Structures are given as C-alpha cells and as structure tokens.
Amino acid sequence: ETGVTQTPRHLVMGMTNKKSLKCEQHLGHNAMYWYKQSAKKPLELMFVYSLEERVENNSVPSRFSPECPNSSHLFLHLHTLQPEDSALYLCASSQDTSVETDTQYFGPGTRLTVL
C-alpha cells in the first residue's frame, strides 16, 4: 500500500443520510487536508490537520465534520447534505505544514452525489 488512499471511491446519498469518507496516508506525514473539487471551480481547501490537531477551517458548513484520530487517518463525516455538496472530495497529506516541506500528495478522491 503506497501513497494516499481514499474510500469509498464513489458515494451516493440522500439528504437525510449520514456517511463518512475515509482517508489514509502511508507516507509518514504529519499533516492532512480535505479539499472539495467542483466542476469548473478551483479546488477549495476545507480542513487542515497537523499532528492530529485542526489548524485551519475555511468556513465550512457544520454539516461537514472532520476527524483526525491519528496522523495516518482522516475522516470527513457527512450529515444532512445538500445537492450542491455533490463534488469530488480529495484528501492530501504533506510532511508538515511548514513552507519548507510543502509538497502535498493527493488521494484519488471520493465522488459524492447527493440526491
């Protein structure tokens, strides 16, 4: 197992459902990120964790709830989503959140469709 993995790869859910996205990194990194990628829009940073502590939250609605139990795992818990939340959700990791070790490595993403 290498790099950054995400499960599931595809998810369809209703607006009243509760689901979770999982990300796991096998790179020994200390920082992890959630991004939202919508069609024809720049990637949007949602959350940043460094050493399991949240260090950035870009005004994301509370229906998205992140969890970082350790430096290798990151979850995004979803509840009462809206159809406009349908997007590709990307997880990334980096050695740390300092500029000197700045390269982020991405997982393949979870394609989320909210009905």
Add this chain to the structure above:
Amino acid sequence: GNSVTQMEGPVTLSEEAFLTINCTYTATGYPSLFWYVQYPGEGLQLLLKATKADDKGSNKGFEATYRKETTSFHLEKGSVQVSDSAVYFCALLTSNYQLIWGAGTKLIIKP
C-alpha cells in the same frame, strides 16, 4: 490577496506539438509554485514545483520557470503525447500553508 489564473481550456493539440499552458499569480511574499496533473478518473499528482525566483521545475519532459518579474509560471513541453491528455492545475502555497489553485486547464492530445 492571493490568486492564480490559468488559461481556459480545453487546449487541443496534435501529438508531437509544442505545449504552453499559461499561469500567472498574485501573491504577497515569495510563494512556492506548483503544477499538478489529474488524469481521467484519478486524483491529483504533483508534476513539478519551484520554490524561488528563477527556479525551473521539470518532470516527464514538462518544464516551468518561476518568473517573479512577470509573476508567471507557464508550463511547457516540447513534444506532447496522447498520454499527456489530462487536466493541469497551477497552484501557489501561501505563507500560512494554504494551496491556492487555478481553475485547471484540460489538455486533449489527438493522435
């Protein structure tokens, strides 16, 4: 504020053609600059990066030079292949470790 502007796609070229995808940025300070590539059905992969002015990043035949005077980081490749078809994203890393992304440029290479 910080922003990244890329040329709109799709860019359609024939195999072995020369490629340029323009990227310009606005930023405070001296951000690191990146090109990421997203192949169909896959996640983002780092293609190359440059961390200071006049640095040239290169990988898989692609190159980009960090031009502070023109605030640009244009991606070039001398001879493209069908396998280069993908979406290319330019990005900068701010001093508080946020990646600011361009909207992406879809590249289509025809045999």
